[in-house]
Amino acid sequence: MKAELKDIVSKSILTPGVGQLDDFTHSLNPYAGCTFACSYCYVRQLPISLYRDEEWGTWVDIKTNAADLLRQELSKARRKGPVTIFMASSTDPYQPLEHETKLTRSLLEVMLELPPDFLHVQTRSPLVKRDIDLLKQFGDHARVSMTIETDKEDIRKAFAPKAPPIPARMQALREIKEAGITTQASLSPLLPCSKEFPQKLRPIADRVTIDDFWMGDGSGGKRTGRLGISDIYKRTGMEKWYNPSAYKVVLKMMQEQIGDEVEVMLSKDGFTPIPEKREAGIGENLTFF
Numbered sequence: 534m535k536a537e538l539k540d541i542v543s544k545s546i547l548t549p550g551v552g553q554l555d556d557f558t559h560s561l562n563p564y565a566g567c568t569f570a571c572s573y574c575y576v577r578q579l580p581i582s583l584y585r586d587e588e589w590g591t592w593v594d595i596k597t598n599a600a601d602l603l604r605q606e607l608s609k610a611r612r613k614g615p616v617t618i619f620m621a622s623s624t625d626p627y628q629p630l631e632h633e634t635k636l637t638r639s640l641l642e643v644m645l646e647l648p649p650d651f652l653h654v655q656t657r658s659p660l661v662k663r664d665i666d667l668l669k670q671f672g673d674h675a676r677v678s679m680t681i682e683t684d685k686e687d688i689r690k691a692f693a694p695k696a697p698p699i700p701a702r703m704q705a706l707r708e709i710k711e712a713g714i715t716t717q718a719s720l721s722p723l724l725p726c727s728k729e730f731p732q733k734l735r736p737i738a739d740r741v742t743i744d745d746f747w748m749g750d751g752s753g754g755k756r757t758g759r760l761g762i763s764d765i766y767k768r769t770g771m772e773k774w775y776n777p778s779a780y781k782v783v784l785k786m787m788q789e790q791i792g793d794e795v796e797v798m799l800s801k802d803g804f805t806p807i808p809e810k811r812e813a814g815i816g817e818n819l820t821f822f
């Protein structure tokens with residue numbers, strides 16, 4: 534089905550950081566809607582999706598005045614104090630149509646004119662590497678966080694068939710790291726993965742952050758539960774991974790195999806502008822491999 538794309542004029546562009554993002558002063562969404570249509574997307578359960586007739590994943594609103602608004606709102610916000618921005622919280626800033634609109638790119642240009650104290654770019658699209666030239670200019674004040682929920686393409690296809698392939702995401706993160714930009718691999722939400730996952734991440738991520746439906750959907754897993762995600766686990770024979778303790782297995786594996794070189798973080802701590810390293814609890818004796 535072809536996505537419905539619409540130009541809109543937005544009233545504002547910087548949203549105060551709340552909930553899981555309350556360590557950021559603002560979140561920034563160049564688009565509303567998202568054509569990656571991940572089955573587990575918690576935004577499906579938020580008003581932006583619930584009060585819309587079209588199904589989540591079939592529409593995108595393009596905030597055509599986003600750059601002008603950002604220039605105004607960022608100037609104002611910077612006068613009030615430090616500004617830390619999470620882009621983006623309820624869409625992917627690198628929608629396929631970003632190839633043509635270059636809207637997210639225009640926001641990076643505005644942020645280089647009026648630099649925030651920190652910018653976290655969250656995406657699952659290899660298109661982000663197009664903007665390496667701009668992202669480099671933020672120096673230590675930016676991080677590119679690539680969602681890599683699993684290293685298994687069959688699992689990615691079962692849970693997020695319209696999202697970009699995992700190898701392309703890994704390759705993009707590699708190029709971004711090689712360009713000297715701080716990189717993060719976000720295993721968020723963590724999906725069933727292989728034992729080789731840590732070694733695949735070692736050369737491409739400065740940091741690995743693990744999050745899951747129970748810690749990260751803002752409702753203790755209830756929102757995701759309503760989406761019927763457990764059916765996909767059953768269909769793929771991965772039922773035992775649908776477990777609030779599954780992350781402990783992967784956390785331990787990451788810490789043991791690559792923790793000497795790569796920072797391993799958990800849930801909200803991995804999405805803070807200036808993270809404090811906290812002891813992540815590992816406890817249960819689960820075996821998945």
Ligand code: SF4
Binds near residue numbers: 569573574576623624
């Ligand atoms: S890319 Fe993010 S915003 Fe888009 S559908 Fe997937 S989880 Fe939701």
